Amino acid sequence: MSIPTGARAARNLLAASFATLLLVAPAISQDKVELTYWNWAPHIDEVVAIWNEQNPDIHVTVSRAAAAGEIVQKLSAAHTAGNPPDVTNVTYQDLPALVVNGLVADMTAEMAPNKGQIAPVAWNLVTFGDTTWATPQGTSPMMLFYRKDLLAELGIEPPKTWEAFAEAAKAVRAADSTKYLTHFASSDPGTFAALTHQVGAQWWALNGDQWTVDINSEPAKQVAQYWQDLVAEDAVASMQTFSPEWGAAIANGTLLGFISAVWAPPLIENLAPDTKGQWGVVPLPRWSEGTGAELAGGVTGGSATAVSALSKHPEEAKKFAIWITNNEEALSAYVRLMNIWPARLEARKLPQLQEAPTFIPDAANFYQMAAEIDADTPSISWGPNVSMAFDVYRNAMGDAVQNKSGFAEVLDAVQKAAFDDMTNQGYTVAEGQ
Amino acid sequence: MTATNTSTKKRFRAVHPFVPWLFVGPAVLLSIATIVAPFIYAVIMSLRGVKVAGGGLGRREEVFVGFANYINAAFNAELWTGFGRMLIVGVITIPITLGLALLFALLLDTPRVRLARFSRIAIFLPYAVPGVIASLMWGFIYLPGVSPIRELAASLGLAQPDFFTRDSIFWSIANINIWGGVGFNMVILYTALRGISSELYDAARVDGCTELQIAWNIKLPLLLPAIVLTALFSLIGTIQLFSEPTTLSPLTDALSSTWVPMMLVYRDTFVAQNLYGGAATSMLVAVLTIAASVLLFWITRRRSAGGLA
Numbered sequence: 171m172s173i174p175t176g177a178r179a180a181r182n183l184l185a186a187s188f189a190t191l192l193l194v195a196p197a198i199s200q201d202k203v204e205l206t207y208w209n210w211a212p213h214i215d216e217v218v219a220i221w222n223e224q225n226p227d228i229h230v231t232v233s234r235a236a237a238a239g240e241i242v243q244k245l246s247a248a249h250t251a252g253n254p255p256d257v258t259n260v261t262y263q264d265l266p267a268l269v270v271n272g273l274v275a276d277m278t279a280e281m282a283p284n285k286g287q288i289a290p291v292a293w294n295l296v297t298f299g300d301t302t303w304a305t306p307q308g309t310s311p312m313m314l315f316y317r318k319d320l321l322a323e324l325g326i327e328p329p330k331t332w333e334a335f336a337e338a339a340k341a342v343r344a345a346d347s348t349k350y351l352t353h354f355a356s357s358d359p360g361t362f363a364a365l366t367h368q369v370g371a372q373w374w375a376l377n378g379d380q381w382t383v384d385i386n387s388e389p390a391k392q393v394a395q396y397w398q399d400l401v402a403e404d405a406v407a408s409m410q411t412f413s414p415e416w417g418a419a420i421a422n423g424t425l426l427g428f429i430s431a432v433w434a435p436p437l438i439e440n441l442a443p444d445t446k447g448q449w450g451v452v453p454l455p456r457w458s459e460g461t462g463a464e465l466a467g468g469v470t471g472g473s474a475t476a477v478s479a480l481s482k483h484p485e486e487a488k489k490f491a492i493w494i495t496n497n498e499e500a501l502s503a504y505v506r507l508m509n510i511w512p513a514r515l516e517a518r519k520l521p522q523l524q525e526a527p528t529f530i531p532d533a534a535n536f537y538q539m540a541a542e543i544d545a546d547t548p549s550i551s552w553g554p555n556v557s558m559a560f561d562v563y564r565n566a567m568g569d570a571v572q573n574k575s576g577f578a579e580v581l582d583a584v585q586k587a588a589f590d591d592m593t594n595q596g597y598t599v600a601e602g603q
Numbered sequence: 604m605t606a607t608n609t610s611t612k613k614r615f616r617a618v619h620p621f622v623p624w625l626f627v628g629p630a631v632l633l634s635i636a637t638i639v640a641p642f643i644y645a646v647i648m649s650l651r652g653v654k655v656a657g658g659g660l661g662r663r664e665e666v667f668v669g670f671a672n673y674i675n676a677a678f679n680a681e682l683w684t685g686f687g688r689m690l691i692v693g694v695i696t697i698p699i700t701l702g703l704a705l706l707f708a709l710l711l712d713t714p715r716v717r718l719a720r721f722s723r724i725a726i727f728l729p730y731a732v733p734g735v736i737a738s739l740m741w742g743f744i745y746l747p748g749v750s751p752i753r754e755l756a757a758s759l760g761l762a763q764p765d766f767f768t769r770d771s772i773f774w775s776i777a778n779i780n781i782w783g784g785v786g787f788n789m790v791i792l793y794t795a796l797r798g799i800s801s802e803l804y805d806a807a808r809v810d811g812c813t814e815l816q817i818a819w820n821i822k823l824p825l826l827l828p829a830i831v832l833t834a835l836f837s838l839i840g841t842i843q844l845f846s847e848p849t850t851l852s853p854l855t856d857a858l859s860s861t862w863v864p865m866m867l868v869y870r871d872t873f874v875a876q877n878l879y880g881g882a883a884t885s886m887l888v889a890v891l892t893i894a895a896s897v898l899l900f901w902i903t904r905r906r907s908a909g910g911l912a
Contacts, residue, residue: 243873267876270655270663299659356856379658413854415748424748554660558875561860568856572769591875595663596655 203228203486208245208258210237212436213507217500221493228486230257238473242267242557249273249480256481257491260304261473262295263360266554269303274476278302280488284496284514291549292513296474298376298551304474305495308510310431311543312364312467315438317426318450318532320349328450331458332396339405342426352427353407353416354397356567359560359584360470361411361429362397366390367468367548369457372602373588374553381553383589384602386581398570398577408571417441429454431470432511432540435529449530453543466546511540554597559588649673649882672883682884685864686891688773692863693841695777696784701833703781704788705826709818711789712796723793727786734783738850741779746854767855779847784840788833795829796822831903835896842892845869864888 207218207230215232222229233255236244242264248254249271260268268274281302285293292306314335316328324345329335339351355361363373369389375382400406407425409416419425421442428434438449454467475491477484494500501517504510509527512518523537530536553559566580585601592599652668655661676682707726711719729737743749745766753763766775799822807817845865852858852866860874861867868888872881 242876246876266660269660271876272662357853376659408856409748410853410855413746414743415746415854418748554655555876558877561870561874564856565859565861568859569769571856595653597661 201227203483205230205257205481205483205487205490206255207232207490208235208241208255210234210259211508212440214259216507217494217503220499220503221490225490228483228490230490242271245273245478246271249478252480254478254480256483256487257475257477259307259473260476261471262306262469263552263556263560265296265304265474265476266298266552267557268476269298270554273479274303275479275481275484275488276301277304277477277488277491280492281305284492287496287515289513289515289544291469291544291547292472292474294549294551295469295472299378304476305492306472306474306513307495307504308432308472308512309544309547310364310433310467310470310472311511311540311547312368312429312431312454312470313434313451313539313543314454315428315430315434315449315451315530316351317423317445317448319448320423320426321450324349328452329455330452332455333458335455336396336400336405339400340403343405348424350407350419350425351405352429353409353411353419353425354401354571355409355411355416356571357410357564359563359567362393362563362567364468364470365429366393367550368454368465369393370465370548372548372550373559374551374556376551376553379598381592381597381599382602383553383585383592383599385559385588386578386585387602390581391578394577394581398575401571401577402574421445431467431472432537433471433509435509435527436507439529446529447531451530451533451536451539453539464546465548466543468547469550511537511544553588553592554595555588555591558591559584562587645882645885648879649886650879652879653877668879672880673887675880676884676887679867679884681861682864682867682887685861685867689841689844689863691773692777692780692844693838695773696780696841697834697837699777700781700784700788700837701830703785704792704833705830707785707789708792708796709822711793712822713814713818723790726789729783730786732783734779734846735850737783738779738847741775741782742851742854745775745851767857769857772851772855772857776844776847776851780840780844784837788837791833792826792829795826799825827903831900834903835899838895838899839892842888842895 205228209232218230218232235248235255236258238261241258241260245254245258245260245268254273258274260274265274278301281296284305288306289309292309293302296302296304296306314328321328321342324342326338326341326345327334329338335351342349342351363371366373366387366389369392371384371387371390371393373383373385375384397406401408407419409419416425420428420438421444423445428438430437435449439446456466457463475495477487477491481487495512496514496517498517498520501510501512501514502520502522505512505520505522512520517523518537518541526533526536533539563580563584566583567577570576570580589599589601649672650667650669651665652672653663654666656664707722710716711723732740744752747753747763747765747767750766756763765771803821803825804817807821812820843865844863848858848862849866849869852860852862860870864884865888868881868885871877871884
């Protein structure tokens with residue numbers, strides 16, 4: 171009749187485009203697979219973008235639904251609700267819990283051809299018995315990061331042994347009572363466990379069908395005692411890693427050091443971008459004598475990629491999971507953005523791994539150092555109740571730090587809780603000697 | 604008279620018996636879906652448990668375990684220590700919150716009070732801040748390294764207060780609850796005060812009562828039912844104490860993951876992967892909550908009935 175008004179024109183347009191959508195949508199979904207991928211890493215979408223560009227048929231959407239520590243509970247919930255992600259990142263220590271709850275798919279067949287190409291330490295973390303449940307991302311060469319400028323100002327050398335570390339920690343306190351060499355976090359069982367791996371501790375071990383839980387071994391208790399002495403003497407700070415208090419202390423130079431692993435530079439950069447170029451890095455101190463003197467560090471953090479047991483596209487999901495942890499292009503993006511040390515052996519020759527990390531431009535031999543540390547890192551495995559045991563550790567260690575005593579007894583408490591829990595669940599389990 | 608009666612009767616009879624259900628239906632459906640069904644589900648879960656089947660890592664399978672979870676929960680020392688901590692927080696929080704709320708309500712209700720509207724909103728405002736946000740905010744105020752209070756103390760040459768020791772943490776948590784709770788309770792009490800007939804006050808004034816005497820002899824006794832109500836809310840709020848300590852716990856080792864009963868339930872269910880044990884513990888907490896509420900009602904009803912008679 172009359173000329174359509176603006177509103178009517180818009181409505182018509184909307185109706186038309188909706189109709190087009192309805193016609194086109196089924197055509198797309200027939201030959202294009204949509205996968206969802208849970209990962210908490212900050213730059214992960216940039217890595218996934220490479221895949222999406224190269225694989226127009228399999229589109230992957232990144233979701234940050236769960237943080238590293240929440241993966242078991244959120245994935246169980248999503249699984250129960252019937253819509254878990256197709257692919258998920260999972261820390262090595264949480265993988266066994268996903269397996270026993272039936273949340274992840276068996277990847278033994280797909281991973282078999284890669285076996286020779288994956289570092290044995292990492293392979294061991296994703297394989298239980300003869301079954302491989304995930305594809306490993308990287309390993310965790312442990313290092314001590316320190317403020318080069320401030321330590322030099324105080325005339326203190328970065329320590330090479332734990333004995334020298336204790337001296338250095340006390341020297342820092344003596345020289346400037348506002349500063350600490352580093353902190354001891356009651357909330358960080360992952361790092362503490364790794365420090366005990368260095369003296370040969372194996373918290374969980376699986377031999378055939380027989381589990382051994384050995385958290386309170388004598389060497390591990392000695393490590394606990396070492397840290398108790400430092401905390402009791404106020405030679406190290408006690409704050410929680412990644413808390414705002416800790417972030418402020420890292421940024422303003424109250425804390426001069428950070429015991430962590432290869433991936434720490436981007437994390438420090440996030441907190442203290444102004445300190446770029448002022449950090450130095452040395453391998454983790456070693457014990458100069460006794461058990462484990464030959465070991466460079468332990469297994470802390472690190473993650474693998476697993477496929478959901480309920481994925482509707484398991485083939486494509488496994489393909490993507492293997493790509494993102496093994497493909498050269500994916501790994502070089504990972505190294506550039508997140509400073510990982512890849513589990514895939516041939517990727518360790520990537521050109522990016524011959525350079526210094528951007529945040530520590532002086533450390534030209536950074537990744538060479540990582541390779542040397544990695545070679546001296548023991549192989550361990552995690553058990554099915556790590557999150558429970560770690561929680562007991564946090565509570566007991568929180569008490570111990572406040573009382574400045576009883577660190578070794580914390581390990582007894584964790585041992586008892588972990589052992590009892592596994593016995594109650596019906597595992598065949600023995601305590602360590 | 605008779606005519607009116609019959610017409611009224613007819614009007615009532617005209618209502619179909621189904622109609623009342625129509626009115627309460629949505630509420631009943633909602634409470635079935637959000638309260639009754641989860642409750643039943645939790646009861647079922649609390650009677651189950653897991654056993655691992657197969658060798659090696661194995662696979663967890665759900666089995667019926669009877670009352671084993673309840674026995675474990677009842678003998679769990681952490682639960683009762685948690686109750687103890689909860690009681691301490693409650694003993695600090697409830698009297699101070701209600702005392703302040705009552706004081707503010709009475710002050711706002713005095714004649715010729717200035718800035719009443721502004722004060723009322725200012726006191727109520729913290730209640731509008733969600734508990735988790737409030738805890739985060741207070742967390743930053745408490746946290747060494749970023750705390751403005753500690754900084755101020757340092758710049759004045761005073762000892763820096765430590766809000767995160769095993770003892771001071773009770774006050775730190777209670778403070779967040781009081782800060783958030785005073786406004787809400789004040790509004791309830793103030794509304795109740797406005798409902799009191801002003802004739803009573805006039806009579807009292809004629810008899811020579813001061814404002815203070817009016818508050819003590821007239822307002823307080825008449826407020827008693829409202830005070831009981833706010834006490835009940837506060838009590839239930841204390842038993843459900845969860846978000847404040849949970850939000851603060853990553854900041855300090857003064858708070859364990861099992862600090863109060865609800866945190867223990869969360870820990871067991873989601874961290875220790877024991878939904879079944881968590882369900883049993885939460886049932887136990889629910890029973891105790893109901894018992895405490897009934898007890899409080901019973902005591903105060905006897906008291907107030909006696910007092911008014």
